[in-house]
Amino acid sequence: MSRSFNAIRSCIVPVVLVLCLTAGTYPALAGGKKIPIIHSTDLFHPHDDPDDHYDLATLFALDEFDIKGIVLDSGRQPDAQ
Numbered sequence: 001m002s003r004s005f006n007a008i009r010s011c012i013v014p015v016v017l018v019l020c021l022t023a024g025t026y027p028a029l030a031g032g033k034k035i036p037i038i039h040s041t042d043l044f045h046p047h048d049d050p051d052d053h054y055d056l057a058t059l060f061a062l063d064e065f066d067i068k069g070i071v072l073d074s075g076r077q078p079d080a081q
Contacts, residue, residue, distance in 0.1 A: 034066035042073050 039059055041052045059065050 035064055036068050037065045038069045038071065039067065040071040040073060043070075 037059060039056065041056060043052050043056065056070070059067055
């Protein structure tokens, strides 16, 4: 590889890293506005998808979200029972 390519790559990598790390900072949060959320989950069957508990806990833990509702979807599994 040429020296110019290495120089460009060494500049681009930190810029991309900074952009990725700051991508989650929304201008709406600076004003104190919360993002309204309606969360849909199949929490009735945690043995099928255990990460639903963590998703819901994360929504309640983060201050930037205003949880308006939670929709519990039982899916097709109860139909089989």
